[in-house]
Amino acid sequence: MFHRLIAISLTLAAFAPQTLRAENWPQWRGPFFNGSTTETGLPAQWSKTENVAWIAPLPGKSSATPIVWGDSVFVTTPDTNKNLLLLCLNTADGKVRWQRCVVPGGDFSKGKNNACSPSVVTDGKLAIATFATGDIAAFDFAGRKVWSRALAKEFGKPAFMWIYGSSPLLYRGKLYVQVLQRNPPTYQHSLDDKPERESFLLCLDPQTGKTLWRQLRKTDAIEESQESYATPLPYEGARGTEIILFGGDYVTGHRADNGAELWRCGSFNTEKKKVWRVITSPATAPGFIYLGLPKRNPFHALKAGATGLVSPDAQTAWKLDDLMPDVCTPLTYRGKLFVLDGDKQLLACLDPKTGEKKWQGSIGKKETYSASPTGADGKIYCIGERGTVVVLSAGDEFKILATFTMDEIPVLSSIVAANGRLFIRTASSLYCVGGKK
Secondary structure, three states: OOOHHHOHHHHHHOOOOOOOOOOOOOOOOOOOOOOOOOOOOOOOOHHHHHHHHEEEEEEOOOOOOOEEEEEEEEEEOOOOOOOOOEEEOOOOOOOEEEEEEOOOOOOOOEEEEOOOOOOOOOOOOOEEEEEEOOOEEEEOOOEEEEEEEEEEHHHHOOOOOOOOOOOOOEOOOEEEEEEEEOOOOHHHHHHHOOOOOOEEEEEEEEOOOEEEEEEEEEOOOHHHOEOHHHHHHHHEEEEEEEEEEEEOEEEEEEEEOOOEEEEEOOOOEEEOOOOOOOOOOEEOOEEEEOOOOOOOOOEEEEEEOEEEEEHHHHHEEEEEEHHHHHHHOOOOOOOOEEEEEEEOOOEEEOOOOOOEEEEEEEEOOOOOOOOEEEEEEEEEEOOOOOOOEEEOOOOOOOOOEEEEEEOOOOOOOOOOOEEEEEEEEEEOOOEEEEOOO
């Protein structure tokens, strides 16, 4: 079913009609790469005793999103011995079908992140797990290893202050891996026998793990500003498929077949600040690319279809100076653009073409929101780091449907909707919400 879905233009799928059934959640931002799904019949409230099908304990924490295909849900996690694991659980009862150690003793952490921050991707045949160590491994649904790569041995340890966290993109039979990193490496956890680092977009054959091509992605950004934790995004435009990268003070569009850079917009960091790392991933709607700039800077909507080097002033369709998401990736759902400012606890519903605010409201108490909003069943699901869940209507007025708190903090993973249920990862458990099915 995934291959049928990706054949649809993503610029249309971002506003997919609700008759289309998107059963699975195959990668970080879901079947349409925008944080939404066409699932229906989902609850607006739950607890440990209400609307919960099962709760599965996990051996460690991660900010990665659960990935669901059919009756399988995949998560990465460290264990108590710092081994980096890929787990496959049964969606019917939460029991572990199999677990595989990908990197023995490989976990390390800094701040909120650890080596399990990237989310798994799947095409329904293989589950591909990526870790901040630079290790990637593919397993079939029976738990048999198909291939693995140790990218650190080839290109050096990933050089990121807060640990590499970009999820790979699986699209139309290719696996895209973004590494926009610091050069030279200065962090203790990134030092090895390779004194230099290159930033690049790597394309692999997902069936074999073999390199199809590697495109260097140059920047004049300095120090931490070279680093990006964003995930690459496909965009279907007049020129065909582009892969969008955001980080290193620029946003760039690349050919999907060979990685060649088609256009570049920037620099957004005109003052050449040293700490302008990028966390939010880009989002798209027909004709537009949306960017949450770092460090409390304005939210930008760029006109798609650029050629060569263009300035932000020339390419910006509109921007908002009072809405500044530094971590949360925007959501496009049912013809609307939803932007969550996780530091100010503000959620806004915008016209994606003009930036006009349909509504904006506070989603509660002082609590940081790092997980990105999810759109499903006419609702917007948000979850804060302290476990506060806020469920809102995706309609034309600001309306909170439910607010409640889950235990087991911190919560950094975005909520997933698949197969008529919700999957929520807390610090120590995976919840399946929506009743037994």
